[in-house]
Amino acid sequence: MTDTPAVVLERVSKSYGDAGHAVTALSDVSLQVPASQFLSIMGPSGSGKSTLLNLIAGLDTPTHGRVIVGGQELTHLSDDACSDLRLRHIGFVFQSFNLFPTFTAEENVAWPLGFVGLRWRAAKMRAAETLEQMGVDAAARSRLPAELSGGEQQRVAIARALVTEPRLVLGRTHRQPRFANRSGDPRRPPPIEHAAGADRHHGHPQHLRGDVRAANPRAARRPHRA
Numbered sequence: 001m002t003d004t005p006a007v008v009l010e011r012v013s014k015s016y017g018d019a020g021h022a023v024t025a026l027s028d029v030s031l032q033v034p035a036s037q038f039l040s041i042m043g044p045s046g047s048g049k050s051t052l053l054n055l056i057a058g059l060d061t062p063t064h065g066r067v068i069v070g071g072q073e074l075t076h077l078s079d080d081a082c083s084d085l086r087l088r089h090i091g092f093v094f095q096s097f098n099l100f101p102t103f104t105a106e107e108n109v110a111w112p113l114g115f116v117g118l119r120w121r122a123a124k125m126r127a128a129e130t131l132e133q134m135g136v137d138a139a140a141r142s143r144l145p146a147e148l149s150g151g152e153q154q155r156v157a158i159a160r161a162l163v164t165e166p167r168l169v170l171g172r173t174h175r176q177p178r179f180a181n182r183s184g185d186p187r188r189p190p191p192i193e194h195a196a197g198a199d200r201h202h203g204h205p206q207h208l209r210g211d212v213r214a215a216n217p218r219a220a221r222r223p224h225r226a
């Protein structure tokens with residue numbers, strides 16, 4: 001257990017664009033997410049959910065205010081240190097999963113472990129264990145994302161976010177379909193974004209470099225096989 005909050009936002013504002021045409025996405029937001037908590041952010045389209053998650057992930061910087069993740073103020077970190085924080089301590093589940101189409105399920109999950117110093121063979125073993133925990137069966141693990149069901153793809157994406165045992169997991173839900181209530185009114189539930197802070201501290205290998213955000217399927221290369 002730790003008393004350090006997973007995430008703290010202090011009077012954070014974020015505007016996009018020039019002064020004359022500025023869009024205020026977030027205005028004076030303060031928030032504290034304790035470790036071991038699960039937080040859902042709900043709101044209409046354009047209300048600033050993605051902006052908030054991008055600031056917590058260190059993918060963007062606030063116009064005003066402070067963002068503190070795992071006790072570290074992001075604005076004080078160099079780009080490299082911020083990349084390290086993302087790689088080691090933050091797991092992402094993207095709205096569209098962002099699985100690499102030419103990698104099998106297992107290779108997709110093993111991929112971030114290459115950046116934390118694991119050999120490819122060990123990475124694949126750990127990936128298989130994580131996929132098993134997520135209920136993805138052995139046959140599915142060796143298939144490409146296009147050969148998996150939507151639910152299997154989702155679980156592969158979650159396994160990839162969890163395999164490095166991050167302290168903080170950030171996720172975006174799929175857009176939810178319209179549904180009709182009993183009186184027949186079409187309603188669209190608001191999109192939801194999630195931040196879950198774990199309180200575990202794991203002995204990750206040190207001296208790593210890399211950036212999960214930089215994942216580009218076209219540029220991604222398979223780690224060297226052990």
Ligand SMILES: Nc1ncnc2c1ncn2[C@@H]1O[C@H](COP(=O)(O)OP(=O)(O)OP(=O)(O)O)[C@@H](O)[C@H]1O
Binds near residue numbers: 025047
């Ligand atoms: N790069 C950008 N440049 C200018 N305005 C932006 C930019 N990104 C977002 N915005 C604006 O900031 C506001 C918040 O956008 P954001 O993407 O955070 O909303 P959201 O809550 O995630 O919406 P959705 O549910 O549709 O994904 C919107 O008005 C949006 O148009």
Ligand SMILES: [Mg+2]
Binds near residue numbers: 049050051
């Ligand atoms: Mg969004």
